[in-house]
Structure formats: C-alpha cells, structure tokens
Amino acid sequence: MAEMLKQQKLQYLLASSIVANDLDAKAFYDSNASTSHIIYAHKNYADVPNDQYEVTSADIRDEYNKEKNSFKVNDETRRAHFIAVNIAPSQADINQGRVLVDTTISRLSATPAVDAVNGDSNFGVDRNSAAASSITNPQLREFVTTAAPGDVKMLSFINDEFTIVKLIGSKNAVDSINVDVIAFQGDAASRDSLLDALNSGLAFEEALKRPGVAGGQADIWQTLASAPDNEVKDRLLSAGSNYFIADSMGTDARIIRVNTKRAPVNIYDFATVTYKVYPSDETIAKLNSDLENFMAGVTSADSLTVTRALSAGYTLQPAMVTANSSMLGNVPYTRNAVKWVMDAREGQISPILEDGQNDKLIVVALNDIIKPGYLPADDEDIRLALAERARNNKKAAGLIAEYAGKANDVAGYAALMNSSVDSTDVTFGQMFIPGIGVTESELLGQVPVSKEGAVVGPVKGTNGVYVYQVYGVDNESRPYSYEENAARYSQQLGAQAVLGNVIGILMNNNPVENNTLKFYTE
Structure with a gap:
C-alpha cells in the first residue's frame, strides 16, 4: 500500500507539472488547424x-x-537461436486413438445414454438439450436433426481431439419464454402483499420502488430447452398471465410473470464425447532421440545454422533476450530457457530443455553477448x-x-x-x-x-x-480553445505521453540492479 501511494503521488506530481502553456496549446492548434x-x-x-x-x-x-x-540498449542483451519441437502425438498414436474411438462408438450404440463412458476419465462428456436453431456447429446440427434416437457418429478430429456425438432423444416442447422477474427480500406477508398488488394492476416500474424489492428485470427471454425438468419449469410452462411466486427460501423469493411463450419446437437431447490423443512415451522418447542425434553434430553456436536445421526437418528461430524477457522468442512458458541464455557463455549450446507446459523440446545456441551500449552493426x-x-x-x-x-x-x-x-x-x-x-x-x-x-x-x-x-x-472552422488543445497536447506530447514511459525515464538516469532472474524457480 505504501509503494502504491508513492507511485500515485509521483504520477500526480508529474501530471501536474507537465502541462501545456498558452504557446504549446496554440502551436498544437495551429499545426492541426x-x-x-x-x-x-x-x-x-x-x-x-x-x-x-x-x-x-x-x-x-x-x-x-x-x-x-x-x-541503443540499456540492458545486457543476448542474441540466440533456438529450435522448438512440438511434443505432439505421432501418426501411430493417432491410429491407436482411432481404434479406441471406434470401439467407444460401438459401446455407445449398444448402451443407454452415455453409460459406456460414464466415470471414464479418458473421455469428456457434455450432455445438452437444444433446439436446432441454437446449435451453431453445422455438422452437429445436421446430425441431430437427421439421426434417429440412439445413433452415434464420430463428428470431428481437430487438434488431436476426437469428438463423438450421440442423439439420445427428442421431443416437441416450448424452448423459451419471455418473463418479468422481481427479486424480493422480506417476510411472507410483505411478499404476498406485493404479489396481490402486482396482480391488481401495479406497474412493474412502481413495484421496483416498493420496500423489500431487491431488483428486477422486465421483458427478458429465458431458455428452457436445457433446463432440468422440475416443479419450477412446469409452473413456468403452465403459467397464465398473472404474477406468481416461482420459488422462495427463507426471506428470499422470485416473483415472475410469463409474458409470452414461443411455439413448441423439436428439442434434441444429445451428448458430445471427446477423446484427446496425447503423445505416447515411445513418441516422446523418439522426439528426444532425434533431437539429441541432430545436436550431437553441433559443437558450437556458429555451427547451428538455418541450412543445417532445415536439412534435418527443424526450424531455427532467432531471439533477442534480456533478463526481463518473459519468453524465448514467441514461445510461451520458456522462462527456464531465458534463464539458461542469461547464464550461458557465448557460443554455448544448451541441453534439451522443455517449456513450462511440457509440450515443446527446446535447444538454444547463444551467439552473442551485447553489453549495455549499442547493438552492433553486424547484427x-x-x-x-x-x-x-x-x-x-x-x-x-x-x-x-x-x-x-x-x-x-x-x-x-x-x-x-x-x-x-x-x-x-x-x-x-x-x-x-x-x-x-x-x-x-x-x-x-x-x-x-x-x-x-x-x-x-x-x-x-x-x-x-x-x-x-x-x-x-x-x-478548421472550430475556434481556438485553450482547454481543448491543452488536453489534446497532453495526450500526444504532454503528461499522458510521459506517464506511459515514466519507468523507463526514471531508470535511464539511475543505476538499477536487475534481480529478475533470481525469482525464477525450475
């Protein structure tokens, strides 16, 4: 809190001191007039x-x-090149996953609902009830509207994930209603008095002003297709034009009036079952082995070249790294690789590293160490x-x-x-x-x-x-205004522009010991 207050004070002092005088504002106006x-x-x-x-x-x-x-560079900067290999399933892993998916489709077809995969942590299950108009996936919509209850299909394979769909059933029902809702907090007598007043003609807006009313919304559409079948849903579907107490607990209650019910439509009860294919231990071992064999012939940073990498099927990427770098190049979760670069000797090659999500193998070559000063012209x-x-x-x-x-x-x-x-x-x-x-x-x-x-x-x-x-x-036909042009000056040239760079300005004239890397733990 003390540090925050100091920062606020500094920002206030800067903003108050860097303002446009009459000449600044007039010059800004003239340049845009x-x-x-x-x-x-x-x-x-x-x-x-x-x-x-x-x-x-x-x-x-x-x-x-x-x-x-x-x-110009204010921090020590290190130029590196790296290879990042995706730890992804092999074709053999995908083929093995497809065999399991085919077996699961057969089991789903032979058992009720999604009993075949219930409790199996290898599968993700999402059961839904929806009208066709609310299903945005065209393949899914086509399947549920043409399939027979119990039909199962492999819907897609995207990003190493299989998606299976099963139509469990369908019915013709109202899928949405338009309602007015009032939230009430108070004793039962006050609640019933409000209910009687509403049904005697009290306007919705006036009801919101009554004691005990915590809030409310009028003319809102409520989807019922995926709502569970229970007493509240039955009351909503069978309600007439009067307000009624939909549910209450203690001193809290919801008072509802159903304004409109949409005509019944087909509601489809279906489930999507997903299975993610992960790289096997054998696949990961081969990725490591292949990268190790390639790097065995690389003895220094200079010998790790684009041509050499391409010949082995790898892509060599450049990276400029400082202690403040949050990642290596554009690869997220690679602070460990940044730390290796900042600790390495010029020309050194890293061992095989993994990113923080364990989905990439990384090797890094440190080419140059650029001390604070200027980037070299031969970069x-x-x-x-x-x-x-x-x-x-x-x-x-x-x-x-x-x-x-x-x-x-x-x-x-x-x-x-x-x-x-x-x-x-x-x-x-x-x-x-x-x-x-x-x-x-x-x-x-x-x-x-x-x-x-x-x-x-x-x-x-x-x-x-x-x-x-x-x-x-x-x-410009707009007359000169000091206040308007001083504000525009502040945005582009004055306090607001300076405040966006205040940390860099302060650091530029003060020696700063950067301990960022000390806070990284493997």
Missing part, C-alpha cells in the same frame, strides 16, 4: 531492381552512424535494415535525377513513373497520410508549407519518391 488537399504521383523503391544499386559496407556503416541512437537484422535504407537512398537520388524537370504537371510525372494520379488530405499534426502510410514524415512536414497550385517534386520519401500539388486548403 488546416488541411491540405493534394494530388500526387509516386514511384515505389520496391519497383526498382535492387541490382541496379550496389550497397557497400561503407554505406551500411554510414547509415548506422546516422541512426546509432536507434540501436543480421540490423545489417539488412541498414542495407535496405542505404539502397533506398541511392534509388531516391537516381529517381529524382531521372524525373526532375521532365514534366509540367502531376499527370505528366505519373506517366513518367508508370504510375497514376491519386489524391489525399494532409494535416501536419496527423500520425499518417491516408493512402500513403505511417512512415512518410518528411512528406508530412513538407505539404502543409507548400504553395497552393505549385507542382512540388520529385521529393524523397521513406518508401518512394513523390510529386504533388496542393489544390486547396481548408482551415
């Missing part, structure tokens, strides 16, 4: 062959130095991203040189680019340009200050080069 309507043509970098633009190591290094702060993912950025810069320069001054209007440039003329709206404060995307920040900054009617470009963008023309500008 006008919308430029443009026509544009563009040439995507992806449409230009890569082999026309060579990227060198120097190009990649230059891009890395420009964007180095984007690759595979970073290198590929930087190479694409450097190549796109060269494509942009080449395309601009090719098109500049070659046309007088947007349509002419569209023809040169083998593109089409499109239109969109641009407001400086928006997060993305409709029809163009979320990453064209340079274009987003240029359009609002471009002269109306002028053909601008070709200009460099993140994903291509653009030529555009502003053909109209709409100014």
Whole structure:
C-alpha cells in the first residue's frame, strides 16, 4: 500500500507539472488547424531492381552512424537461436486413438445414454438439450436433426481431439419464454402483499420502488430447452398471465410473470464425447532421440545454422533476450530457457530443455553477448535494415535525377513513373497520410508549407519518391480553445505521453540492479 501511494503521488506530481502553456496549446492548434488537399504521383523503391544499386559496407556503416541512437540498449542483451519441437502425438498414436474411438462408438450404440463412458476419465462428456436453431456447429446440427434416437457418429478430429456425438432423444416442447422477474427480500406477508398488488394492476416500474424489492428485470427471454425438468419449469410452462411466486427460501423469493411463450419446437437431447490423443512415451522418447542425434553434430553456436536445421526437418528461430524477457522468442512458458541464455557463455549450446507446459523440446545456441551500449552493426537484422535504407537512398537520388524537370504537371510525372494520379488530405499534426502510410514524415512536414497550385517534386520519401500539388486548403472552422488543445497536447506530447514511459525515464538516469532472474524457480 505504501509503494502504491508513492507511485500515485509521483504520477500526480508529474501530471501536474507537465502541462501545456498558452504557446504549446496554440502551436498544437495551429499545426492541426488546416488541411491540405493534394494530388500526387509516386514511384515505389520496391519497383526498382535492387541490382541496379550496389550497397557497400561503407554505406551500411554510414547509415548506422546516422541512426546509432536507434540501436541503443540499456540492458545486457543476448542474441540466440533456438529450435522448438512440438511434443505432439505421432501418426501411430493417432491410429491407436482411432481404434479406441471406434470401439467407444460401438459401446455407445449398444448402451443407454452415455453409460459406456460414464466415470471414464479418458473421455469428456457434455450432455445438452437444444433446439436446432441454437446449435451453431453445422455438422452437429445436421446430425441431430437427421439421426434417429440412439445413433452415434464420430463428428470431428481437430487438434488431436476426437469428438463423438450421440442423439439420445427428442421431443416437441416450448424452448423459451419471455418473463418479468422481481427479486424480493422480506417476510411472507410483505411478499404476498406485493404479489396481490402486482396482480391488481401495479406497474412493474412502481413495484421496483416498493420496500423489500431487491431488483428486477422486465421483458427478458429465458431458455428452457436445457433446463432440468422440475416443479419450477412446469409452473413456468403452465403459467397464465398473472404474477406468481416461482420459488422462495427463507426471506428470499422470485416473483415472475410469463409474458409470452414461443411455439413448441423439436428439442434434441444429445451428448458430445471427446477423446484427446496425447503423445505416447515411445513418441516422446523418439522426439528426444532425434533431437539429441541432430545436436550431437553441433559443437558450437556458429555451427547451428538455418541450412543445417532445415536439412534435418527443424526450424531455427532467432531471439533477442534480456533478463526481463518473459519468453524465448514467441514461445510461451520458456522462462527456464531465458534463464539458461542469461547464464550461458557465448557460443554455448544448451541441453534439451522443455517449456513450462511440457509440450515443446527446446535447444538454444547463444551467439552473442551485447553489453549495455549499442547493438552492433553486424547484427543480421540490423545489417539488412541498414542495407535496405542505404539502397533506398541511392534509388531516391537516381529517381529524382531521372524525373526532375521532365514534366509540367502531376499527370505528366505519373506517366513518367508508370504510375497514376491519386489524391489525399494532409494535416501536419496527423500520425499518417491516408493512402500513403505511417512512415512518410518528411512528406508530412513538407505539404502543409507548400504553395497552393505549385507542382512540388520529385521529393524523397521513406518508401518512394513523390510529386504533388496542393489544390486547396481548408482551415478548421472550430475556434481556438485553450482547454481543448491543452488536453489534446497532453495526450500526444504532454503528461499522458510521459506517464506511459515514466519507468523507463526514471531508470535511464539511475543505476538499477536487475534481480529478475533470481525469482525464477525450475
């Protein structure tokens, strides 16, 4: 409680100190007050062959130095690769399960209801009564509406689970009614007095105001198809238009009136029986043995390659791991593998591990240990991203040189680019340009200050080069309001934006000893 109160106080102090002044609010209003309507043509970098633009190591290094702060890491980060093998039933396990299911179908057919599987923990049994209209599974609905009582069928095999269905019987009955319900708490005399008043014309809304009434609902539909046959159900089905006491216990009672009964329909009594196939001990042993044999030839992290894994039928996946990682890559329940990575030596290969649900076998190779500072430029993912950025810069320069001054209007440039003329709206404060995307920040900054009617470009963008023309500008008709724009400023740039990152901000300037891994127990 003390820690929570401290956090609340800190958040209140931050929220109260990071507010928009008059200049902030007015600047936010101005940046969102006008919308430029443009026509544009563009040439995507992806449409230009890569082999026309060579990227060198120097190009990649230059891009890395420009964007180095984007690759900053505050915690020790470890780059690993891993194989995760599903512990799943083999075809032999499934075939053996099918034999058991076929036997069970025969037994269900020869015995009443679901007596053949009652008490057998290998099977899940769910018995239902429902009208056809309320059965959402089309295969199940078709079976119960066409089968004879006692018929049994294997309905499906999905995710290693067999589902059997048996039609136990059917009847024609009312499946739902519309009722008004009042919950009453009090002595019997007060309850009976309320009942008499309701049946003498007291409005439902007025009844809810009476002493002892704990609540109520009018005009609600109650399904009876799956309700057990008992005295309450019989009274509901035989009720007239008056209120009556459906049930009572001590000082609690339910007072009900039946408004409408639906016409009788066929109600089907059926049961679904499920059988889950699990991997046998022999299957698990073989999965372990196969993985052990494969890993016997892997002597270091560098020798565990994508090609080598694929040749053995495995998939090698990358993972960046810190002490705060909740899982290895995207595999849940793998904190034990995270702990192994954080304790391992560079180049080390793990033994075969299991996830916390015992449904995956995992081996991990630790490739690199990256100390707090910056991710290295030779990281595979970073290198590929930087190479694409450097190549796109060269494509942009080449395309601009090719098109500049070659046309007088947007349509002419569209023809040169083998593109089409499109239109969109641009407001400086928006997060993305409709029809163009979320990453064209340079274009987003240029359009609002471009002269109306002028053909601008070709200009460099993140994903291509653009030529555009502003053909109209709409100014926001809503008058300036400090309160409104200060609130919007807070959401995007002020207190609310900061509070979402407050823990990272505080940790950035303070040495923190991360003991997360000490709380993991196998």
